[in-house]
Amino acid sequence: MKNILVTGANGQLGNEMRRIALKGGCQFYFTDAKELDITDQQAIMQYMQLHPVDTVVNCAAYTNVDKAEDEPETADLINHIAVEHLAEACLALDATLFHISTDYVFKGDLNIPCVEEQPTHPLGVYGATKLAGEQSIQKIGCKHLIFRTAWLYSSFGANFVKTMKRLTAENESLQVVFDQVGTPTYAADLADVIYELLMADNYNNHQGIYHFSNEGVCSWYDFAVEIAALCGNSCAIAPCHSNEFPSKVTRPPFSVLDKTKIKQTFGLVIPHWKASLKECILQLHES
């Protein structure tokens, strides 16, 4: 049976990993900063020497895109330096690192889906630190799979779906940007893929970077309209431009991820974003 260390297990993806782990088949060790602070190199080595870990699934990250502009050192410490520590420990102990990265490594100005080999060009601190994390793993050379994902949401934690569910219930009208286009990702679907790969146990033959989101394409405006409809909220949602919501960071205008590589390599069928959104809203209503 595989022994899997999950870091950042109290986040959106970490919680979805906890849920899917109930299916069994692997021994999971779930940790968040309290149990294992990934910025502490010595603690990582000690933990991995104490527990017989084959694979680390790193769900820990600094994910506040706007705040990262004010706290670049902290973002870099968690998204880059700590990932370096994890990669070094994996190399030393012959473990595999599953790492999660982001569409924000791209500039998103091409209007065609981003493939894995496309040149990167992060527009802000968050994207730059996530890219530095990816590059550290590649430089250190431990066994690894890096999953770049986008617009992650879940019934756990704070995210766009939960915010829009609330705002469209509380307001009669709302403006949402329509000039940023991408694909939402239900964290449960990403956790499902990670779990299936762990169970299939041939992932070391397929190391590298993979793009994963749900199927389809939408703007944040389209996403918000669908959330309101599924929640039965009659709020009037109007499209607006990003410059009407001034932010310290420019987001990629078109960061749709091309998933051909992950689908062909692992034979995946990925749900459409609308189908997965429905699942999440049902989950939210039940909980």
Ligand SMILES: NC(=O)c1ccc[n+]([C@@H]2O[C@H](COP(=O)([O-])OP(=O)(O)OC[C@H]3O[C@@H](n4cnc5c(N)ncnc54)[C@H](OP(=O)(O)O)[C@@H]3O)[C@@H](O)[C@H]2O)c1
């Ligand atoms: N959210 C998105 O829209 C999105 C989009 C693309 C890619 N991603 C990537 O997907 C992955 C999962 O994202 P997510 O949304 O699940 O993140 P999340 O909900 O913010 O969870 C991250 C978790 O990491 C923990 N953490 C922070 N610093 C830590 C440390 N030093 N040691 C151990 N744990 C630490 C956090 O704890 P605290 O809450 O206590 O800080 C939190 O529980 C990340 O790599 C993220 O970059 C996310």
